[in-house]
Amino acid sequence: MADSTKDPPPGCADLQELEDAEELFPEPALTVKTEPSASEPASLPAEDISTNSNGPKQDLLFDEDPEDLFAEATEEVSLDSPERDLLLSDGPSPAITPITPPTSVITPCIGHAHDDMFTHSSFDEIEEEEGGDLFDMNISVSDPEKVGDGMNAYMAYKVTTKTSMSVFKRTEFSVKRRFSDFLGLHSKLASKYLHVGYIVPPAPEKSIVGMTKVKVGKEDQSSNEFVEKRRSALERYLMRTVKHPVLLKDPDVLQFLESSDLPRAVSTQALSSAGLLRMVNKAADAVNKMTIKMNESDAWFEEKQQHFENLDVQLRKLHASVESLVCHRKELSVNTAQFAKSAAMLGNSEDHTALSRALSQLAEVEEKIDQLHQDQANADFYLFSELLGDYVRLITAVKGVFDHRMKTWQKWQDSQMLLQKKREAEAKLQFTNKPDKLQQAKDEIKELEGKVQQGERDFEQISKTIRKEVSRFEKDRVKDFKTIIIKYLESLVQTQQQLIKYWEAFLPEAKAIS
Amino acid sequence: LASPPRAVNVDLQTDATLQVDISDALSERDKVKFTVHTKSTLPNFKQNEFSVVRQHEEFIWLHDSFVENEDYAGYIIPPAPPRPDFDASREKLQKLGEGEGSMTKEEFTKMKQELEAEYLAIFKKTVAMHEVFLCRVAAHPVLRKDLNFHVFLEYNQDLSVRGKNKKEKLEDFFKNVVKSADGVLVAGVKDVDDFFEHEKTFLLEYHNRVKDASAKSDKMIRSHKSAADDINRIASSLYTLGTQDSTDLCKYESLLKLLTFLCFKIEARVAADEDLKLADLLKYYLRESQAAKDLLYRRSRALVDYENANKALDKARAKNRDVLQAETSQQLCCHKFEKISESAKQELIDFKTRRVAAFRKNLVELAELELKHAKGNLQLLQSCLGVLKGNT
Numbered sequence: 001m002a003d004s005t006k007d008p009p010p011g012c013a014d015l016q017e018l019e020d021a022e023e024l025f026p027e028p029a030l031t032v033k034t035e036p037s038a039s040e041p042a043s044l045p046a047e048d049i050s051t052n053s054n055g056p057k058q059d060l061l062f063d064e065d066p067e068d069l070f071a072e073a074t075e076e077v078s079l080d081s082p083e084r085d086l087l088l089s090d091g092p093s094p095a096i097t098p099i100t101p102p103t104s105v106i107t108p109c110i111g112h113a114h115d116d117m118f119t120h121s122s123f124d125e126i127e128e129e130e131g132g133d134l135f136d137m138n139i140s141v142s143d144p145e146k147v148g149d150g151m152n153a154y155m156a157y158k159v160t161t162k163t164s165m166s167v168f169k170r171t172e173f174s175v176k177r178r179f180s181d182f183l184g185l186h187s188k189l190a191s192k193y194l195h196v197g198y199i200v201p202p203a204p205e206k207s208i209v210g211m212t213k214v215k216v217g218k219e220d221q222s223s224n225e226f227v228e229k230r231r232s233a234l235e236r237y238l239m240r241t242v243k244h245p246v247l248l249k250d251p252d253v254l255q256f257l258e259s260s261d262l263p264r265a266v267s268t269q270a271l272s273s274a275g276l277l278r279m280v281n282k283a284a285d286a287v288n289k290m291t292i293k294m295n296e297s298d299a300w301f302e303e304k305q306q307h308f309e310n311l312d313v314q315l316r317k318l319h320a321s322v323e324s325l326v327c328h329r330k331e332l333s334v335n336t337a338q339f340a341k342s343a344a345m346l347g348n349s350e351d352h353t354a355l356s357r358a359l360s361q362l363a364e365v366e367e368k369i370d371q372l373h374q375d376q377a378n379a380d381f382y383l384f385s386e387l388l389g390d391y392v393r394l395i396t397a398v399k400g401v402f403d404h405r406m407k408t409w410q411k412w413q414d415s416q417m418l419l420q421k422k423r424e425a426e427a428k429l430q431f432t433n434k435p436d437k438l439q440q441a442k443d444e445i446k447e448l449e450g451k452v453q454q455g456e457r458d459f460e461q462i463s464k465t466i467r468k469e470v471s472r473f474e475k476d477r478v479k480d481f482k483t484i485i486i487k488y489l490e491s492l493v494q495t496q497q498q499l500i501k502y503w504e505a506f507l508p509e510a511k512a513i514s
Numbered sequence: 515l516a517s518p519p520r521a522v523n524v525d526l527q528t529d530a531t532l533q534v535d536i537s538d539a540l541s542e543r544d545k546v547k548f549t550v551h552t553k554s555t556l557p558n559f560k561q562n563e564f565s566v567v568r569q570h571e572e573f574i575w576l577h578d579s580f581v582e583n584e585d586y587a588g589y590i591i592p593p594a595p596p597r598p599d600f601d602a603s604r605e606k607l608q609k610l611g612e613g614e615g616s617m618t619k620e621e622f623t624k625m626k627q628e629l630e631a632e633y634l635a636i637f638k639k640t641v642a643m644h645e646v647f648l649c650r651v652a653a654h655p656v657l658r659k660d661l662n663f664h665v666f667l668e669y670n671q672d673l674s675v676r677g678k679n680k681k682e683k684l685e686d687f688f689k690n691v692v693k694s695a696d697g698v699l700v701a702g703v704k705d706v707d708d709f710f711e712h713e714k715t716f717l718l719e720y721h722n723r724v725k726d727a728s729a730k731s732d733k734m735i736r737s738h739k740s741a742a743d744d745i746n747r748i749a750s751s752l753y754t755l756g757t758q759d760s761t762d763l764c765k766y767e768s769l770l771k772l773l774t775f776l777c778f779k780i781e782a783r784v785a786a787d788e789d790l791k792l793a794d795l796l797k798y799y800l801r802e803s804q805a806a807k808d809l810l811y812r813r814s815r816a817l818v819d820y821e822n823a824n825k826a827l828d829k830a831r832a833k834n835r836d837v838l839q840a841e842t843s844q845q846l847c848c849h850k851f852e853k854i855s856e857s858a859k860q861e862l863i864d865f866k867t868r869r870v871a872a873f874r875k876n877l878v879e880l881a882e883l884e885l886k887h888a889k890g891n892l893q894l895l896q897s898c899l900g901v902l903k904g905n906t
Contacts, residue, residue: 325744332737339730346723351716352870358877489899496892507881513874
């Protein structure tokens with residue numbers, strides 16, 4: 001009966017299959033799909049060119065050769081996509097446009113067509129730059145310390161950045177930040193980038209209960225765990241943010257990491273009026289989303305949206321299972337400890353000496369195993385559960401970005417409809433004798449035409465950005481999970497090695513029973 | 515069902531003159547039918563090899579007949595096997611069937627497989643428990659000659675032992691109440707004999723500790739199984755995750771699935787090992803130590819009767835009335851007490867020997883199994899890591 005346990009389901013835990021699994025980690029294919037060629041320059045009215053004076057240093061040397069712009073083009077951009085026409089305009093290259101837009105401008109690209117191209121290319125450029133100035137950055141969040149007393153107290157965290165990247169003045173520096181600072185940073189980034197299609201990593205969640213315990217000064221295990229959980233989440237949040245090539249160069253991010261003083265973000269309080277306003281807006285958004293019926297001409301978007309819906313459901317389910325596992329493992333640890341004590345007692349009352357000793361040894365082994373269970377539970381939690389939680393929130397951000405695209409489309413459509421109406425009105429006015437009204441109408445039409453064209457450009461822009469973002473997101477997802485799996489496996493390896501040690505020590509004791 | 519390996523929990527001498535095992539078992543809706551197979555060179559039996567079909571109630575009948583037999587008062591009666599209990603497992607299977615619509619076919623199949631394996635494990639265990647009982651009886655120099663036992667082994671018709679009716683169950687209940695009250699009384703009487711005094715103290719404490727250890731080990735194993743179930747669910751989720759992704763990610767997810775199955779295997783195996791070697795052992799010795807306690811109780815009862823008979827004789831002699839009757843009674847009690855004491859001593863020594871041997875065997879096997887699995891898992895994990903890291 002001992003050895004007749006069921007065979008594992010076919011195809012798993014099979015050494016042979018593992019050896020065949022070498023191809024399980026394909027590198028994402030980067031193919032150069034397009035060959036840039038000249039096409040008509042788009043003629044679009046110039047918008048305000050508000051340069052980003054507070055942007056990062058002009059280290060981004062623009063490469064004159066347009067062909068390099070597409071070195072990183074992914075398969076996603078089809079040859080006949082409308083974006084391409086915009087990209088291929090060969091106007092003169094202006095000075096470097098840093099990627100960070102001022103908050104007032106809707107699109108990250110500044111101004112006219114050429115800038116459009118350069119923004120895209122700048123994005124590509126950043127990636128290419130990444131190739132030269134490799135992403136080398138490590139942020140750690142550490143040393144949580146309580147500042148202040150009572151309900152006004154807060155936790156201050158030390159944020160240390162170690163980097164060799166040229167965008168930073170120093171190679172190692174640290175600042176003190178509190179939780180609301182992180183929320184403030186996210187809020188700024190979200191308002192700048194979300195509506196143009198960038199997947200801005202969401203900030204860790206607020207927890208009134210957790211924080212209150214800390215404020216009140218409860219120094220118990222659960223509040224320590226809470227602080228550690230938060231610290232870890234903040235660290236992951238920052239790393240995700242800076243891994244995004246566009247966000248990394250954002251002045252708010254740089255300021256957050258570098259400057260010792262940071263204006264306090266006040267509108268991040270959960271129960272503030274700003275917070276309530278946010279909730280109302282979110283609700284309104286949800287309603288609006290339901291009423292937008294977009295004619296999806298691009299199957300890619302439809303497919304991806306469905307994909308993310310499914311992913312959302314699955315990840316949530318997985319997250320719930322992992323949380324259940326963490327819970328059961330903690331329970332197991334408690335029960336193992338109790339059993340260990342009980343076995344020790346049994347050993348005490350056993351009157352055969354050698355058996356008594358062996359039982360005490362068994363109790364010791366079980367105690368050590370209990371510790372292993374605890375460590376394993378921590379690994380389960382910090383490695384998997386939190387990662388899954390992060391991804392569930394990230395997917396929400398991704399879905400948000402798709403929603404913004406729909407809103408952009410809607411805006412475009414609205415402009416078009418308005419233009420249509422104005423044109424009809426103008427046509428009617430032609431037959432009346434109101435020259436100034438007519439002129440006014442003509443002016444309005446001219447303005448609206450511009451708006452429509454801008455709307456179309458915005459829509460195409462966000463679509464293109466989303467494609468890039470999604471591909472980057474998926475790549476990162478695979479990498480993230482892979483890293484975590486390796487870490488988890490390493491922890492499992494350690495556990496097994498420990499188990500072997502313990503049982504090998506115990507075996508002679510058991511055999512010594514005569 | 516192939517005959518499960520014998521001597522799961524107890525170390526028994528195999529004796530060619532009488533060998534008993536359960537060669538087959540059939541699980542029907544509300545009962546289990548055991549095929550009891552006997553091989554014997556003893557002249558009592560008509561044939562040398564034969565089989566009958568028995569149900570759980572018939573095992574209980576046999577056990578109870580031993581307990582009620584005054585001649586066996588001086589022996590540790592092998593504890594009765596526990597009733598086959600598939601209720602929990604059946605309930606789980608039923609719940610699974612009800613929830614079939616809410617999960618994917620993959621998940622459903624996997625969970626069903628696991629539950630069926632669990633059912634099978636419980637089934638095998640109950641067979642083993644019933645077999646151990648019979649083997650203990652067959653190994654006992656006196657009990658193996660019992661007539662009821664031979665009837666049990668040989669009579670190929672239904673023994674028609676009905677379960678106890680309400681009245682009888684109530685009687686049993688009151689008997690137990692009286693017994694435990696008596697037990698307290700009797701335990702207070704200090705024994706002249708050091709050996710028995712020691713055994714009494716020892717057994718009382720030991721029994722309680724084994725009970726506690728058994729309960730705690732059950733709890734521990736249940737947690738372990740819950741954790742393993744979670745991992746199983748995670749594996750299923752990952753599977754569905756994988757099949758919805760694009761092909762690149764799909765390959766990656768299938769590795770993930772593989773790894774999760776591995777983790778599940780790790781947990782489930784450990785839980786199963788602990789269950790077999792530790793939990794079953796403790797449960798069995800819980801029952802055996804109770805049987806040993808019962809023996810001591812019977813002896814104490816006989817001692818009390820003897821002492822009372824002595825007192826009655828003294829009184830009769832003093833009054834010079836019914837002396838002969840008192841003398842006979844006293845002699846009977848004396849004889850009964852001495853007989854019980856003599857065999858009890860040997861029984862308790864044998865109990866210790868068996869216990870030590872069984873613990874040794876199971877602890878050694880537990881350690882060896884844990885080592886075997888840990889080493890196997892380690893190898894597999896390291897290969898997985900190699901593949902993953904090599905792919906970067």
